Amino acid sequence: MSSGESGMPGIFFQYELSPLMVKFTEKERSFGHFITNLCAIIGGVYTVAGLIDSLLFHSIKLIQKKMELGKLH
Structure with missing residues (x-):
């Protein structure tokens, strides 16, 4: 067995996370869009x-x- 293996059967996933950039842009909308x-x-x-x-x-x-029909108690 190599290092990191537990000997348990199964499927194991290893993720390498990389930083993401979120780009936020604000767009002005027209008055007509607001009214709609x-x-x-x-x-x-x-x-x-x-x-x-x-x-x-x-x-x-x-x-x-x-x-009226007397069906309600």
Whole structure:
């Protein structure tokens, strides 16, 4: 056996890590890009709020209908 071997069967990996350089560049975006992102966020919030409102409305209607039929304890 050579040095560093334990005699255990298996696959062993040895990594040699080298330093990496991260280059960060900041790019200014236009006002139009800002407005587009803002409209997308507002539209998404409006859509999710509409889905939640619809879910609550239909759930309440279903519960009221069951209460009228006497199926809800």
